[in-house]
Amino acid sequence: TTRTIALMNQKGGVGKSTTAVNLAAGVALRGRRTLLIDLDPQAHASLHLGVGGDLGPTAYDVLVDPTVKLEQATIKARENLWVLPALTDMAGVETELAGDNDRVQRLKHAIEASELKFDFIFIDCPPSLGVLTLNGLVAAREVFIPMQAHFLALQGLSELLKTVKEVGKSANPNLRVTGVVLCVYDGTTSHSREVVAEMDGFFEQSRQNNEPWKSARVYRPAVRRNVKLAEAPSFGKSIFEYDPSCPGSQDYGKLAETLTTEWDNL
Amino acid sequence: TTRTIALMNQKGGVGKSTTAVNLAAGVALRGRRTLLIDLDPQAHASLHLGVGGDLGPTAYDVLVDPTVKLEQATIKARENLWVLPALTDMAGVETELAGDNDRVQRLKHAIEASELKFDFIFIDCPPSLGVLTLNGLVAAREVFIPMQAHFLALQGLSELLKTVKEVGKSANPNLRVTGVVLCVYDGTTSHSREVVAEMDGFFEQSRQNNEPWKSARVYRPAVRRNVKLAEAPSFGKSIFEYDPSCPGSQDYGKLAETLTTEWDNL
Numbered sequence A, B: 001t002t003r004t005i006a007l008m009n010q011k012g013g014v015g016k017s018t019t020a021v022n023l024a025a026g027v028a029l030r031g032r033r034t035l036l037i038d039l040d041p042q043a044h045a046s047l048h049l050g051v052g053g054d055l056g057p058t059a060y061d062v063l064v065d066p067t068v069k070l071e072q073a074t075i076k077a078r079e080n081l082w083v084l085p086a087l088t089d090m091a092g093v094e095t096e097l098a099g100d101n102d103r104v105q106r107l108k109h110a111i112e113a114s115e116l117k118f119d120f121i122f123i124d125c126p127p128s129l130g131v132l133t134l135n136g137l138v139a140a141r142e143v144f145i146p147m148q149a150h151f152l153a154l155q156g157l158s159e160l161l162k163t164v165k166e167v168g169k170s171a172n173p174n175l176r177v178t179g180v181v182l183c184v185y186d187g188t189t190s191h192s193r194e195v196v197a198e199m200d201g202f203f204e205q206s207r208q209n210n211e212p213w214k215s216a217r218v219y220r221p222a223v224r225r226n227v228k229l230a231e232a233p234s235f236g237k238s239i240f241e242y243d244p245s246c247p248g249s250q251d252y253g254k255l256a257e258t259l260t261t262e263w264d265n266l
């Protein structure tokens, strides 16, 4: 089985790329064959792991040119970890695919057509709801929502869930929101704990209904604010390579452990 | 003289709204007639001050309907502080104005046509470069860039400056980037200090050339990470109302003091 997980949140700067990179690195370190797909023209995930600077085919080419196979564009970044990199020219994809009927299914088709087999596929989405994110949502089976435990972030959550539901209905009926990953978490204040409690309660209530987030939960641990996580990208390293014992490595490590255990039980 | 300052950064979640609200509140507390314009369909600035929930005209109406005057849509939120609120229906503005030749000048025209006089006008922009942000950049005289002292944020800065230069050239030749406001700052690490030093150096070098950011500087103090700043919006209060002595109030207070002193010297 492959777990295909889109890290999605239209809000910017909430921790999507940091989570995509470090969860991918974490499960790869635990022996799982992992693909990290960078769908963001900012290319932060690719930059973070030091991948894709050369002029080879990228996620862009795979989306725009059906003759470019996943195999040609994917780079082996680490043991067990492959990356389909982004490049800033991906900003043009919206225009290029504008006319095509299958424009949001390009990534899905490329993955299905590929000979490569993975245990985990993580898809890092840009902070928008354009054709790039839609390709991610259509190719995915699960959605993780990275977010921060702030009042205003909570306001945006229900909007986001409705959006995923809409996309699912029209283009990917199997799509489920299975998790929220709390990022840059400051547990020292009652404010953040209240926001988390409200989220837990919301998802608990949703177990009874038939929404695509009925099996979603707020993953633990929350990823604590740790400047090491902000530093690691400037060295082209995952947090585990940069500082294996820091809080960032502990938190993303435990999350990766949870994901691999869940996968074992599938 | 009116200082018209757009808080602009295409990256999401960097501190634009927190800065727009608290600088506006800060200079209003110092006796300056202040207008805060919320150009973001997320309406965080409006929510933050508890303004605009009723069904009166909003920034949206001012942009889309030239017969709606600033006076009709502006609400007095506090002593010396008026707000032109946003509503989530502003997301439709892109489509509504699509055909119009003057679509990025609507806000500028509305301000010029108004009888209201202000010492400061702060414009909170959404995290995108669409018609809403463009209205903000065309109506403004100055641009402040709220950002965080991280490696990846620095990568985005030069792109951002080029963007402002482009817009200035084609639609607002007097537009200048005059400041960077550092948000959610963690000065305990060498990483952030290195990023700030790099920024200082960059702007220092730019003094000699003829770019629209040649008189820009990284404002001090950097606004430290302080959870009170994240809590205040859920009470509909500025940081000064919520907790007048916390680090957030100290930092935004000093910035507001600097802005009013600069204004006195104009």
Ligand SMILES: Nc1ncnc2c1ncn2[C@@H]1O[C@H](COP(=O)(O)OP(=O)(O)OP(=O)(O)O)[C@@H](O)[C@H]1O
Pocket (backbone or CB within 6 Å): A011, A012, A013, A014, A015, A016, A017, A018, A019, A040, A042, A044, A125, A126, A127, A183, A184, A185, A223, A224, A225, A226, A227, A228, A229, A230, A231, B011, B012, B150, B151, B152, B153
């Ligand atoms: N737990 C954390 N502690 C400290 N810094 C963090 C943490 N998580 C993320 N960051 C930093 O916060 C910034 C934003 O994170 P990130 O790039 O992962 O967000 P994003 O949602 O992918 O942003 P975008 O919407 O631009 O794609 C980055 O500089 C990152 O290094």
Ligand SMILES: Nc1ncnc2c1ncn2[C@@H]1O[C@H](COP(=O)(O)OP(=O)(O)OP(=O)(O)O)[C@@H](O)[C@H]1O
Pocket (backbone or CB within 6 Å): A011, A012, A150, A151, A152, A153, B011, B012, B013, B014, B015, B016, B017, B018, B019, B040, B042, B044, B125, B126, B127, B183, B184, B185, B223, B224, B225, B226, B227, B228, B229, B230, B231
């Ligand atoms: N100095 C700070 N300390 C702690 N939290 C902060 C600070 N500044 C901002 N925040 C919080 O960070 C989050 C993002 O800030 P804010 O909404 O101001 O960013 P933004 O750039 O306006 O986002 P958007 O791009 O969505 O408009 C908010 O929850 C806010 O309360």
Ligand SMILES: [Mg+2]
Pocket (backbone or CB within 6 Å): A016, A017, A018, A040, A044, A045, A124, A125, A126
């Ligand atoms: Mg990202």
Ligand SMILES: [Mg+2]
Pocket (backbone or CB within 6 Å): B016, B017, B018, B040, B044, B045, B124, B125, B126
């Ligand atoms: Mg904002």
